[in-house]
Amino acid sequence: MEAERPPAPGPGCGRPQLRAAGRDPAAAPVSVPAPPQGPAVEFALPQEPEPRAADLGAPGAGAAGPPTPSAHIPVPGHRAPPGKARLDEVMAAAALTSLSTSPLLLGAPAVAFSTEPSLEPWREAPVRPPGSSGDGGWGPTSDQSSPSTPSPPLPPEAAHFLFGEPALRKRKSSLQGLFQCLWKRCGKVLSSASGMQRHIRLVHLGRRQAEPEQSDGEEDFYYTELDVGVDSLTDGLSGLTPGSPTASVPPAFPHLEPLEPPALPSLLRPPALPPPPVLSSLPAPQGCLAPVHPEPQPIPVRACAPALPTKPGANPRKPRGDAKKCRKVYGMDHRDLWCTACRWKKACQRFLD
DNA sequence: TGTGCCGGGGT
DNA sequence: ACCCCGGCACA
Ligand SMILES: [Zn+2]
Numbered sequence: 456m457e458a459e460r461p462p463a464p465g466p467g468c469g470r471p472q473l474r475a476a477g478r479d480p481a482a483a484p485v486s487v488p489a490p491p492q493g494p495a496v497e498f499a500l501p502q503e504p505e506p507r508a509a510d511l512g513a514p515g516a517g518a519a520g521p522p523t524p525s526a527h528i529p530v531p532g533h534r535a536p537p538g539k540a541r542l543d544e545v546m547a548a549a550a551l552t553s554l555s556t557s558p559l560l561l562g563a564p565a566v567a568f569s570t571e572p573s574l575e576p577w578r579e580a581p582v583r584p585p586g587s588s589g590d591g592g593w594g595p596t597s598d599q600s601s602p603s604t605p606s607p608p609l610p611p612e613a614a615h616f617l618f619g620e621p622a623l624r625k626r627k628s629s630l631q632g633l634f635q636c637l638w639k640r641c642g643k644v645l646s647s648a649s650g651m652q653r654h655i656r657l658v659h660l661g662r663r664q665a666e667p668e669q670s671d672g673e674e675d676f677y678y679t680e681l682d683v684g685v686d687s688l689t690d691g692l693s694g695l696t697p698g699s700p701t702a703s704v705p706p707a708f709p710h711l712e713p714l715e716p717p718a719l720p721s722l723l724r725p726p727a728l729p730p731p732p733v734l735s736s737l738p739a740p741q742g743c744l745a746p747v748h749p750e751p752q753p754i755p756v757r758a759c760a761p762a763l764p765t766k767p768g769a770n771p772r773k774p775r776g777d778a779k780k781c782r783k784v785y786g787m788d789h790r791d792l793w794c795t796a797c798r799w800k801k802a803c804q805r806f807l808d
Numbered sequence: 809t810g811t812g813c814c815g816g817g818g819t
Numbered sequence: 820a821c822c823c824c825g826g827c828a829c830a
Contacts, residue, residue: 648828649827650827653815654814776812780811782811782812783810795821796813797812798822799813800812800813800825801812801813801814802814803812803813
């Protein structure tokens with residue numbers, strides 16, 4: 456019960472989080488001359504990557520990079536070192552280029568990333584729910600508003616990163632498709648079926664997460680799946696964002712059915728029901744029989760099915776978004792540049808799918 | 809093996 | 820509200 460913080464890294468670097476502690480605007484060693492034609496945005500991606508690459512070592516090095524001694528502070532505006540262009544540089548440049556520039560730069564080596572027909576949706580950031588956190592996607596820390604005040608190349612921080620490695624971790628993800636909980640007053644919408652199942656199992660069915668037995672599939676009865684394409688998905692998400700003045704129904708989300716011809720049942724049922732069901736006594740469900748809960752839900756869609764993602768003709772798999780997110784774009788060593796959502800391991804808000 | 813992120817916990 | 824991480828599905 457007591458905190459057994461085993462090996463404290465040491466004073467100064469209590470956690471690997473290493474927030475952008477040293478971000479002094481004044482001391483900021485970065486002063487990239489505002490781009491003459493830069494309309495805005497562009498968090499200053501220097502024409503050339505800093506020599507910092509040397510310190511970072513391998514780009515994909517998940518593990519802590521080699522603690523290269525002498526972390527020389529990168530000089531902004533400093534031209535690339537005459538000699539070699541490291542993969543890191545190219546990558547960074549490419550990523551950044553594709554990010555902050557329009558299709559104007561086609562000759563760049565960023566072709567690797569420009570495979571996407573239309574990116575940088577965030578750039579346009581047409582609708583940013585004001586009610587929501589001002590973070591949205593950009594403005595990681597707080598400053599960064601003027602075009603001439605881009606983000607620093609993280610000078611000394613880089614060193615910290617190397618030393619205070621956050622150790623390794625692992626996670627996964629899934630995307631594409633929306634799932635709405637049909638539970639009376641819930642109506643929660645998740646983007647992953649598994650998540651929804653878990654949600655229902657734990658929250659509504661009050662079931663143990665570690666239930667070795669095969670899932671009875673009961674969860675399937677309480678949520679509906681919304682099949683949507685990537686495009687529509689993005690659209691849906693847009694409207695999904697809180698703060699959508701449109702529509703007179705704040706809850707539930709907007710449209711999404713019109714996208715699909717037929718097939719979509721009447722989902723999204725404005726709850727407006729009494730209290731949620733009680734999850735006290737849990738009668739054992741019987742295979743396909745509809746759950747015998749005291750207060751069943753508005754009847755699920757797939758009434759009596761094998762209850763299992765065993766979809767013969769369809770692809771049960773939900774391909775994840777391919778868009779590179781902050782983590783990949785900036786790398787673990789630039790977490791400060793990630794959007795807040797990414798930093799918190801939430802759905803990226805900067806690089807939408 | 810690494811990534812994206814839900815859900816839940818801490819403050 | 821902000822922040823973070825366990826753990827999972829996916830690539
Ligand atoms: Zn992000």
